[in-house]
Amino acid sequence: MPGRCLICGGHLGVKLLSLGMQPVTKNLIDHAHPESFHAALDVVICTVCATVQLDDPWPHHALVPWHDWMSFREPEEHLDDVVERVIEAHSLEPDALILGISAKDCTTVSRFEKKGFKNTYRVQPDRDLKIETPNAYIESVQHELSHEVAEGIVAEIGQVDCLIVRHILEHSERPGQFLDAISVMLKPGGVAVFEVPDCESALEKNDYALIWEEHNIYFTEATLNRCLAKNGFENCWGIVYPYAFENSIVIAAQKASSEVNTSTKSLKKELSRFDHYAKSFKETKTRVIEAITSFVDDEYTIVLFGAGHLGCSFLNYNGIGDRLAFAVDDAPEKLGLKLPGTGLEIRPTSDLAGMSNLVCLLSVTPDIESAVVKRLQARLRSDVVYRSIVSTSSRYIGG
Ligand SMILES: [Zn+2]
Numbered sequence: 001m002p003g004r005c006l007i008c009g010g011h012l013g014v015k016l017l018s019l020g021m022q023p024v025t026k027n028l029i030d031h032a033h034p035e036s037f038h039a040a041l042d043v044v045i046c047t048v049c050a051t052v053q054l055d056d057p058w059p060h061h062a063l064v065p066w067h068d069w070m071s072f073r074e075p076e077e078h079l080d081d082v083v084e085r086v087i088e089a090h091s092l093e094p095d096a097l098i099l100g101i102s103a104k105d106c107t108t109v110s111r112f113e114k115k116g117f118k119n120t121y122r123v124q125p126d127r128d129l130k131i132e133t134p135n136a137y138i139e140s141v142q143h144e145l146s147h148e149v150a151e152g153i154v155a156e157i158g159q160v161d162c163l164i165v166r167h168i169l170e171h172s173e174r175p176g177q178f179l180d181a182i183s184v185m186l187k188p189g190g191v192a193v194f195e196v197p198d199c200e201s202a203l204e205k206n207d208y209a210l211i212w213e214e215h216n217i218y219f220t221e222a223t224l225n226r227c228l229a230k231n232g233f234e235n236c237w238g239i240v241y242p243y244a245f246e247n248s249i250v251i252a253a254q255k256a257s258s259e260v261n262t263s264t265k266s267l268k269k270e271l272s273r274f275d276h277y278a279k280s281f282k283e284t285k286t287r288v289i290e291a292i293t294s295f296v297d298d299e300y301t302i303v304l305f306g307a308g309h310l311g312c313s314f315l316n317y318n319g320i321g322d323r324l325a326f327a328v329d330d331a332p333e334k335l336g337l338k339l340p341g342t343g344l345e346i347r348p349t350s351d352l353a354g355m356s357n358l359v360c361l362l363s364v365t366p367d368i369e370s371a372v373v374k375r376l377q378a379r380l381r382s383d384v385v386y387r388s389i390v391s392t393s394s395r396y397i398g399g
Contacts, residue, residue: 010048311363
């Protein structure tokens with residue numbers, strides 16, 4: 001039976017994209033953690049609000065990072081511009097109360113502080129959310145933030161003028177509950193600044209590493225707007241900041257005084273884009289397997305360069321982990337650990353020195369790809385072949 005949409009409760013479409021049983025990709029295997037958590041990864045679209053989402057969100061506790069050294073980076077170059085726009089568009093005075101929801105909001109809050117805003121606060125996972133799990137991160141914050149918790153925060157610091165909500169809504173298991181909590185914390189007339197990754201381009205360009213077990217929702221500008229409107233927020237302004245790998249959608253919104261019209265204008269476009277994306281998976285996977293097989297037949301050694309969740313997902317979705325020799329990453333904490341689902345050990349770049357008949361399958365963002373290749377060319381044999389897992393790269397292996 002089809003499930004219900006996380007956002008609008010509408011019927012989800014049939015499962016068009018099933019990626020099979022998959023492991024948690026960020027948690028690298030070591031002696032203390034020999035087994036990954038696995039679950040089915042199915043992607044669907046809501047037939048009512050056209051939001052792409054996981055059919056069945058994974059339990060948040062399975063997504064808690066194992067390793068305390070793990071870091072996650074979203075692009076931040078646009079944040080100066082965002083902060084300036086927020087201050088100006090919403091006439092924020094220096095005594096305005098600014099609140100960041102998670103650790104991802106510290107860099108935005110500190111930008112306000114540098115501009116003279118001293119009345120700042122960040123939701124404390126242990127004190128405010130009663131999270132005691134070591135290494136708990138965004139998966140736990142989204143899970144714990146409820147109406148009651150928000151009321152507790154308001155009792156402590158009062159309702160806020162400006163709430164920073166970066167890269168968490170897409171992780172939400174219950175967006176309605178999450179956005180209700182945001183609404184409780186926000187003063188009437190206050191502004192919530194939402195930011196999520198823009199999935200439109202990856203959906204257009206058949207990039208399947210987009211799908212990540214930690215992201216329950218895959219927003220485009222249209223579906224984010226509809227989600228906010230559905231949950232009682234009025235869009236004040238919004239900008240899509242362009243980035244080489246994935247754009248960032250920023251929307252500044254206020255609590256609406258009356259019901260917001262949830263336009264269905266772009267619904268058809270969203271539905272047909274996803275239909276094409278889901279249906280193209282099989283042929284894209286065939287091309288990837290053919291390219292890998294041809295290298296194996298020609299006795300090349302293939303390594304994955306960049307041991308992050310994108311590369312890991314790419315290997316697992318295409319079922320090609322066993323065709324590679326190992327993964328390469330120079331982050332000292334990762335060395336000797338294994339990529340989930342593939343069994344591939346992570347080794348340093350120096351292990352590639354002198355290797356012939358080598359294919360480096362690059363798992364790096366397009367903006368740094370050329371620089372990475374240049375650096376490797378200076379250290380490795382000149383006949384090394386470079387391919388990429390990213391569909392927009394000219395070195396794309398599935399092209
Ligand atoms: Zn929906």
